[in-house]
Amino acid sequence: MLFTSPIFLLLFVPIVLAGYEFAQRSFGRNAAIAWLFASSLFFYAWWKPVFVLLLLASLFANYVALRLITAAPSVLATRAVVAAGVVFNLGLLGYFKYANFFLDNVGALVGQSWHIEGLVLPIGISFFTFQQVAMLVDVGAGRARMPKALDYVFFVSFFPQLIAGPIVRHDELIPQVGSGTRGLTQENLGVGITVFAVGLAKKMVVADSMAVHASPIFNAAAHGIPLDFVLSWYAALAYTLQIYFDFSGYSDMAVGLGRMFGFNLPINFASPYKARSIADFWRRWHITLSRFLRDYLYIPLGGNRYGENRRLVNLMITMGLGGIWHGAGWNFAIWGLLHGLYLVVERWWTGVSQTRNGGRGLPRGMARLLTLLCVVFAWVPFRAADLDATLSVWSAMVGLGGLADSPLDYKLKAVPIIMLVVFWGVSLAAPNTYQWMRRGRAGTGSHGYPATFIDAPDTHDDVRSGWSTWRPAPGFAVVAGCLLALSALRFFSLSEFIYFQF
Amino acid sequence: MRVYLRTLLLSAVLAWLAAGTVVFFAFQNGIAGLKTVRMLNHQIQKIAASEIDGSILLLGDSTLRASIVTETYSDLVGRPVLNLGLNGGYGYAGDLNLLRRALDRGTPDTVVLFHSTDMITRRVAYQGFAQSVPSVEELAELPVVEVLRLYFSFDGLFAAVTGLTRWIFSESEPFADGLEQGQAMTAMDVGVRIRRSRYLPNEINAEKVAFLARVTALCREHDLRCVYAHGPLYDEVCRVSEEYFTEANRVIEATGVPVVVGTPYCMPLSEVGDSEDHPATPLAARYTRRYHRLLEPYLGR
Numbered sequence: 163m164l165f166t167s168p169i170f171l172l173l174f175v176p177i178v179l180a181g182y183e184f185a186q187r188s189f190g191r192n193a194a195i196a197w198l199f200a201s202s203l204f205f206y207a208w209w210k211p212v213f214v215l216l217l218l219a220s221l222f223a224n225y226v227a228l229r230l231i232t233a234a235p236s237v238l239a240t241r242a243v244v245a246a247g248v249v250f251n252l253g254l255l256g257y258f259k260y261a262n263f264f265l266d267n268v269g270a271l272v273g274q275s276w277h278i279e280g281l282v283l284p285i286g287i288s289f290f291t292f293q294q295v296a297m298l299v300d301v302g303a304g305r306a307r308m309p310k311a312l313d314y315v316f317f318v319s320f321f322p323q324l325i326a327g328p329i330v331r332h333d334e335l336i337p338q339v340g341s342g343t344r345g346l347t348q349e350n351l352g353v354g355i356t357v358f359a360v361g362l363a364k365k366m367v368v369a370d371s372m373a374v375h376a377s378p379i380f381n382a383a384a385h386g387i388p389l390d391f392v393l394s395w396y397a398a399l400a401y402t403l404q405i406y407f408d409f410s411g412y413s414d415m416a417v418g419l420g421r422m423f424g425f426n427l428p429i430n431f432a433s434p435y436k437a438r439s440i441a442d443f444w445r446r447w448h449i450t451l452s453r454f455l456r457d458y459l460y461i462p463l464g465g466n467r468y469g470e471n472r473r474l475v476n477l478m479i480t481m482g483l484g485g486i487w488h489g490a491g492w493n494f495a496i497w498g499l500l501h502g503l504y505l506v507v508e509r510w511w512t513g514v515s516q517t518r519n520g521g522r523g524l525p526r527g528m529a530r531l532l533t534l535l536c537v538v539f540a541w542v543p544f545r546a547a548d549l550d551a552t553l554s555v556w557s558a559m560v561g562l563g564g565l566a567d568s569p570l571d572y573k574l575k576a577v578p579i580i581m582l583v584v585f586w587g588v589s590l591a592a593p594n595t596y597q598w599m600r601r602g603r604a605g606t607g608s609h610g611y612p613a614t615f616i617d618a619p620d621t622h623d624d625v626r627s628g629w630s631t632w633r634p635a636p637g638f639a640v641v642a643g644c645l646l647a648l649s650a651l652r653f654f655s656l657s658e659f660i661y662f663q664f
Numbered sequence: 665m666r667v668y669l670r671t672l673l674l675s676a677v678l679a680w681l682a683a684g685t686v687v688f689f690a691f692q693n694g695i696a697g698l699k700t701v702r703m704l705n706h707q708i709q710k711i712a713a714s715e716i717d718g719s720i721l722l723l724g725d726s727t728l729r730a731s732i733v734t735e736t737y738s739d740l741v742g743r744p745v746l747n748l749g750l751n752g753g754y755g756y757a758g759d760l761n762l763l764r765r766a767l768d769r770g771t772p773d774t775v776v777l778f779h780s781t782d783m784i785t786r787r788v789a790y791q792g793f794a795q796s797v798p799s800v801e802e803l804a805e806l807p808v809v810e811v812l813r814l815y816f817s818f819d820g821l822f823a824a825v826t827g828l829t830r831w832i833f834s835e836s837e838p839f840a841d842g843l844e845q846g847q848a849m850t851a852m853d854v855g856v857r858i859r860r861s862r863y864l865p866n867e868i869n870a871e872k873v874a875f876l877a878r879v880t881a882l883c884r885e886h887d888l889r890c891v892y893a894h895g896p897l898y899d900e901v902c903r904v905s906e907e908y909f910t911e912a913n914r915v916i917e918a919t920g921v922p923v924v925v926g927t928p929y930c931m932p933l934s935e936v937g938d939s940e941d942h943p944a945t946p947l948a949a950r951y952t953r954r955y956h957r958l959l960e961p962y963l964g965r
Contacts, residue, residue, distance in 0.1 A: 348665035355672060367818070387853055571847035571938065577826075634668040643675030650680050651821055654813040 163208040165415045166366060168653050174205065175419070178321075182423060183346045195316045195339060198423065202321040206286070213284040216254075221315050223250055224294045231301050232308045244302035248295055255291045258283050263490030286325040288487060290318050292454050297332045299458060306332055313339045322419035326412055328430040329450040334606060338425050345424055352634055353602035354422030359642040359649070360595045361414025366649035368585050369408035375578050376400035376545070382570045383554045384547035390568040394558035396582075401545045402538045403585050406434065409448070414595045417605045429605035432613035433594045435537070438529040440504040443537060445611045453608050455484050474509060478502040493543040493552060500540045599632050684816045690824035691795055691815070697826025700753055704796055706839035707748045707762060716770030719744040720963065723759040723879075724778035726751040727895030729843040730942040732778070736952045741963065743773070747841050752780060754792030756875040761796035763879060767886055768798070773964050775883060775890040777876075777921065778955075780941045781897045781905075781928045782860065784912050785867040788875055790814070845945050846938040854900070854933070858940040862904045865911035877919040884920060891962040892921045894928035896951065898940035902930035926958040 163170045178201040186194035207214045227247035234240040262278055269276035297314075300306035309317065309332065317335045318324075379397035383389055389397075413430035420427040430450050437443035444452045460480040466473040478499065485498015515523050523529060539559065546552040557563060592598075596605045600616045607614035632638050690696040694705030720741060722728055728749035738745040746766070750758040759777055766772065790810035794803055803811060814820060849857050883890035894909070913923045929951075937944040943951045 348669060352665045352668050352672070355669070359672075370818075382853075385853065569847070569850070569853075634665050636667065636671045639668045639671035640675040643672045643677075644679045646672075646676040647679035647683060648818070650676075651683055651816055651818040654809070654817060 163205055165412065165419070166362060166649070166652070168650075174201075175422075179346060179422060186345050191339075192312060194345075195312055198321075199312065199316050199319055202316075202319040202324055205321040206319070206324060209285050210282070216284050216287075217290065217319065220251070220254060220290065220294065221318055223247075224298065224318075225311055225314055227298055228301055228308055228314070231298070240302050244298055247298040251291045251295050251298075255287055258287055260486075260490045289327045289329055290324060292329050292451075292458075293318055293332075296329075296454060296458060300332065309336050320420070320425070322416040323427055326409075326416075327448075327450055328413055328416060328428050329454050330427055331450075334428055335425065346422075347424065349602075349634075350421055350424050353599065353604055354418045354420070356418070356602065356632065356638070356642045357421060357595060357599055357604045358415050358418030359645045360598070361411040361416075361418055362649040363645040364407040364411030364414060364595075366411075366652040367645075369404050369406075369411060370652060371578075371581060372400045372404035372407065372585065375582070376404055378572060379570070380545050380547070380551065380555070382572070383551040386550070386554075387570050388563050388568055389555060389558035389570065390563040390566050391558060391561050392566045392574070393568050393570060393572060394555050394563065396574060398538050398542055398555065398559060399586070400582060402435075402541050403582070403589065405541065405544070406431070406589060407585070410434075410595075421604055426604075426606045428608055429596050429614040431594065432596070432611070433589075435534055435589045436530065437533050437537075438526060439533055440501060440508050440536060443533060444501070444505075446613050449608055449611050449614060451484065451487070453610065455480050456610070459483060470509075474506045477505050477509075481505065488544070492549060493546060496543040496549075496552070497540055500543070504536050504540070593630060598630070601631055601633050680816065683821050686828070687815045687817070687820040687824045690827050691820070692800060695827045695831045696820070696823040697828075697830060698823040700751060701795060701823070701827065702839055703750060704754070704758070707750060708765060708796075710746065710748065711762065711765050711769060714746050715744060716746070716766050716772055719746050719770075719772050721763070721766060721772040721775045722747045722749060722778055723762055723775060724749050724895070725755065725758075725780055725783065726843050727780045727941045728778040729841060730845065730937060730945070730948065731895055731951045731955060733948050733952045734841050736949050737956060740953065740956045741960075746772070749778070749841065750792070750796075752783065752786065753789055754796060755779075755783060755786060755789035756872065756879055757789040757793035758796050760875070760879045760882065761793065761798060763882055765798055767882070771886065772888065774962070775888050776959060776962075777879065777890065777892045778895060779892075781894045781902075781909075781912075782863055782867075782941075784872055784876070784916065785863065785869055786872060787869065788871050842948065843937075843942065843945070845942060848938060848944050849898075849933070849936045849940070851933060854898075857938075858898065858901060861901060863901070863908035863912075864905075865908050867908070868912060868915055873915055873919065876916065876921075880920040889962070889964055890921050891924055891959070892916050893924040893955065893959065895941050896929040896931045896935075896943055898936050899930035899932055901940055902928055922962065924958050924962060927955075929954060929958075 163174060165171075178198070181197050181201070182194050185197040203214055203217070206217055224247060227243055227250070230243045231240055231247075234243055258281065262281055265276040265278065297306065297309075297317075301308060313336050316339060317330070317332055320330075320335065323330050376397045379389065379393050380401065383394075383397075410431035417427045417429070428450050430448060432446040432449065434443055434447035437446050460476055463476040463479060464472055465476060479502075481498045481502030482495055483498070485494045485496070485501070488494045488497070512523070524532065539556070542555045542559070543549075543552040546555055558568070596614070596616050599605075605614070607616070629637075687696070691701060694701055694708070696702075720737075720743060722732060722734075722737075722745060726749070728747070729751075732747060732749075734745055734747040737747075748762045748766070750762075756777075756779075763775065790806055791814045794806055794811065794814050797803060880890060882888075894912075897905075909928065916923050931943060935943055935947050937947075
């Protein structure tokens with residue numbers, strides 16, 4: 163069930179909200195959480211009912227592992243159970259996501275054709291696997307306590323974040339279940355619906371509009387049609403907007419939905435295209451994945467504890483695996499490794515600028531522009547169908563295909579170009595959803611990610627903030643209502659979210 | 665916050681209804697910015713301004729507009745020809761409604777239904793039907809979801825706003841019968857641009873056939889001579905789709921209309937225009953003569 167579908171918005175959400183409130187009032191907190199768990203399973207089953215069994219099996223196995231960890235008689239036994247649990251989770255993910263990729267490549271090396279027919283990637287497996295791995299590792303390390311079974315299954319399966327994140331940490335959601343303050347309130351509904359409306363409009367109005375312009379050009383590259391400088395940059399810039407508004411829109415919707423039920427989910431995007439460096443970009447883009455990779459891959463690999471060279475190697479490994487997490491394909495690996503390389507070069511440049519000019523880096527505007535160009539360039543392999551298409555787009559972007567010499571029958575029109583400029587302006591200059599919604603305290607911050615900590619304004623600056631900060635006034639309600647209405651006009655031409663495939 | 669929530673939900677509903685109303689007004693009055701709506705409007709105006717009695721009425725999609733040059737064909741047959749070609753988005757629904765409009769003004773000698781070779785496999789053109797119906801009341805026969813899809817759509821709103829802006833601030837551009845084509849297909853991009861490399865009999869859409877049957881029923885009701893011609897098709901696809909054409913012709917003829925023998929015409933790549941079923945623009949006159957020879961036996965004297 164898509165967040166953007168009429169059946170989700172007009173039936174599923176109202177029914178689940180009503181049931182949640184009824185269960186909470188009539189039977190108490192556990193009944194309400196059980197209702198949300200059951201609703202989440204229904205939500206998941208809507209796609210392919212059989213995979214609910216996989217989700218349930220995964221929940222069961224992980225909970226058993228957690229029980230074994232807490233009952234383990236020694237550190238060694240704890241580690242063994244944690245290791246077994248991690249292997250189980252990654253094995254499941256590996257089988258469904260990477261088995262065919264592995265077989266295809268090994269088969270190609272030995273001149274054979276190996277492929278598992280009918281292997282379907284269960285939706286959301288990359289996300290719920292990571293949440294459970296984090297929980298196992300943290301309970302094993304004594305950083306988290308054994309949760310109650312109901313709280314645990316709710317934490318993993320809560321439908322707003324089940325399919326495509328944010329990758330919520332146990333210490334963010336489980337304590338909220340027990341806080342006793344959950345429930346439907348007008349404030350939660352007002353803030354939640356508004357954040358959801360913003361996210362919905364980002365996806366339906368902006369991302370889908372940009373897709374119409376990026377896709378034909380990338381598809382042409384995939385079919386071997388040479389591109390030129392203008393078309394390749396047009397496609398790359400449109401796709402850069404598409405993926406940002408698509409995924410951040412989804413994340414906003416998840417945060418908004420969570421808030422409707424009284425749960426605050428973590429902020430996943432914080433104006434990434436305003437970043438002044440690649441490291442800064444990764445503190446603003448898909449923050450919950452970035453912090454997972456930091457805490458459960460980069461730091462366990464040694465992080466920056468074993469010297470500069472090892473740090474750079476760890477960065478490359480982390481980013482390479484982060485790339486592969488997005489999809490079983492070399493293009494994703496290239497995207498991740500390219501970002502790893504950017505980070506390595508950035509580290510080197512920081513060192514050089516420290517010794518040469520006392521740490522004064524590039525001027526702020528230039529740093530932002532350079533970062534953005536690197537990010538746009540790296541999105542090409544992420545979107546392109548294969549390596550040939552990537553090279554085709556890249557070579558056109560550096561001018562090897564001429565200025566406007568492509569044989570592709572694609573006419574650039576004024577309105578889409580104006581839209582591109584406007585949406586880029588919004589990405590680069592406007593406050594992000596959580597800055598705009600700061601009075602509603604939507605979304606939670608992540609340690610080490612300063613852009614996610616947004617101060618709520620004091621109550622006296624209502625008038626001064628004008629339209630730059632949301633407040634529960636009728637004018638803002640009309641804006642949110644119009645965003646909902648505008649998005650609803652795309653109900654009958656639905657497209658999936660890019661991150662569903664991961 | 666209660667006021668905020670109420671205002672939000674109310675404004676969402678009102679804005680949604682307002683958007684639908686704007687689109688409805690623009691579409692039903694033929695002022696939407698979509699080229700297809702302007703094309704429909706052009707054809708409706710042409711019916712109003714032409715002599716229908718004794719003419720040859722050409723109904724169809726973009727294949728018709730790419731393949732037949734009206735003036736050339738009129739010279740060849742020696743009688744008035746009314747080319748009412750629309751595009752695939754209107755399909756048989758467009759034929760039905762334009763024929764009904766034409767019959768209100770006279771009785772043509774022959775009606776030629778001239779469509780892309782895969783027309784019978786496509787989904788029913790409810791939107792095309794809604795846009796072209798002679799009276800608004802007939803929208804009631806459409807499935808609700810199709811009405812919502814047409815009038816409560818982002819693209820519809822965009823087209824309506826563009827069209828209304830043009831309507832208010834500038835003269836409407838004249839519309840030509842011929843097809844304004846993009847770049848012709850080359851051997852390099854054949855794989856990219858053809859919709860299907862082979863047509864199969866099981867792709868025939870029974871619902872679509874039922875819509876065609878409504879057109880042919882109208883022909884019978886008014887005692888009209890109606891024929892069905894497949895447009896040309898790129899020969900690589902044409903040659904491997906023989907089974908499909910056998911079945912398609914059987915199904916089409918079962919609705920009560922003969923299929924013109926010799927159609928589809930299988931085009932070599934050198935004659936293909938911007939899609940596998942459009943002959944290149946410079947060859948339109950040649951294709952007109954070609955189709956004239958094929959159609960001749962079916963026309964009245």
